[in-house]
Amino acid sequence: MNVKDVVIIGAGPAGLSAALILGRCRRNVLVFDTEQYRNAASHALHGFLSRDGIAPLELLEISREQINRYRTIELRKIEVVAAKRSGPHFEVQLAGNSMVFCRKLLIATGVVDILPPIEGIESFYGRSIFHCPYCDGWEFRDAPIAIYGRGEHGRGLALELTAWSRNLVLLTDGPDELTPHDMERLRSHFIKTRHERIVGLEGRDGMLQQIALETGGKIACHAMFFSTGQHQHSPLAQALGCEFTEKGAVATGKYESTNVPGLYVAGDASRAVQLAIVAAAEGAEAAFAINTDLLKEDIAGPE
Numbered sequence: 001m002n003v004k005d006v007v008i009i010g011a012g013p014a015g016l017s018a019a020l021i022l023g024r025c026r027r028n029v030l031v032f033d034t035e036q037y038r039n040a041a042s043h044a045l046h047g048f049l050s051r052d053g054i055a056p057l058e059l060l061e062i063s064r065e066q067i068n069r070y071r072t073i074e075l076r077k078i079e080v081v082a083a084k085r086s087g088p089h090f091e092v093q094l095a096g097n098s099m100v101f102c103r104k105l106l107i108a109t110g111v112v113d114i115l116p117p118i119e120g121i122e123s124f125y126g127r128s129i130f131h132c133p134y135c136d137g138w139e140f141r142d143a144p145i146a147i148y149g150r151g152e153h154g155r156g157l158a159l160e161l162t163a164w165s166r167n168l169v170l171l172t173d174g175p176d177e178l179t180p181h182d183m184e185r186l187r188s189h190f191i192k193t194r195h196e197r198i199v200g201l202e203g204r205d206g207m208l209q210q211i212a213l214e215t216g217g218k219i220a221c222h223a224m225f226f227s228t229g230q231h232q233h234s235p236l237a238q239a240l241g242c243e244f245t246e247k248g249a250v251a252t253g254k255y256e257s258t259n260v261p262g263l264y265v266a267g268d269a270s271r272a273v274q275l276a277i278v279a280a281a282e283g284a285e286a287a288f289a290i291n292t293d294l295l296k297e298d299i300a301g302p303e
């Protein structure tokens, strides 16, 4: 049986960063990728030291090009459909039913954002509609910004955005689910609230100009940030028996280890701070721990 040292599922910043470190440790590494990166709709990746503003796909292209220099690392564009522990190894099943085996498994499959249910939102998503002010708030500083969300999620994001603009309106697109205390806090920061249903988005070349409400009113804004949730991109961690946090992230301990021996989870799938540079750092951390584990196994013996 041909057993790889490490299989990495996912080739975003977390998976590729882990692959680079492990490949340089002379581990034979197999990386699987379905080319569904979380920020594929975005045109510029911000806050990644030395790469601020780079196109997200270009960052991955550069990373892949550098990784391809290592013959210890193989990248395959195929979906992993199942994985389980089998004795000392993991069995990883690929689309089309072939199987690979590995000593350690790293899941770096990311998350998927739930977009607000507004017709035509895809044309603006990643250009002037976003979920993360840390990623895209700077570009709209002091501009009129709409926030989409209900209850504590909408309130929380609206208050957070006061760091970037004081020209804010919270749109709840139906029942606001806000408490009197929430309303008071929003009012005290001059954040307006509108609960009318949204019927359309208006703008040019992906840049939002107005949001149309069912009552005929229009909200002028340059950007909209939303808080409507996310879910794991793949069910693999759950199927393998991982524990989860109450926010739906895989619970990880030191160096991205999980409660399943030999299984690590890095990147957005396991973290609250969801930034590409953090995902890459977690991938490197997991790689460090994986190599240490493998070394211990390889050199185990009488002292």
Ligand SMILES: Cc1cc2nc3c(=O)[nH]c(=O)nc-3n(C[C@H](O)[C@H](O)[C@H](O)COP(=O)(O)OP(=O)(O)OC[C@H]3O[C@@H](n4cnc5c(N)ncnc54)[C@H](O)[C@@H]3O)c2cc1C
Binding pocket: 009, 010, 011, 012, 013, 014, 015, 032, 033, 034, 035, 036, 037, 038, 039, 040, 041, 042, 044, 045, 046, 047, 048, 078, 079, 080, 081, 108, 109, 110, 111, 113, 125, 126, 130, 131, 132, 134, 135, 136, 233, 234, 266, 267, 268, 269, 274, 275, 276, 277, 279
């Ligand atoms: C619109 C938008 C803008 C953003 N802007 C920024 C920004 O400016 N700055 C910043 O730091 N962050 C930004 N982010 C966040 C950033 O995209 C994530 O933090 C980062 O992509 C996380 O990397 P990851 O490797 O964990 O996951 P991802 O990049 O999502 O990669 C997941 C990988 O897993 C693969 N995969 C999933 N399931 C399977 C499977 N079953 N088999 C094989 N492969 C699989 C996918 O194909 C992909 O290769 C933004 C996100 C969005 C949505």
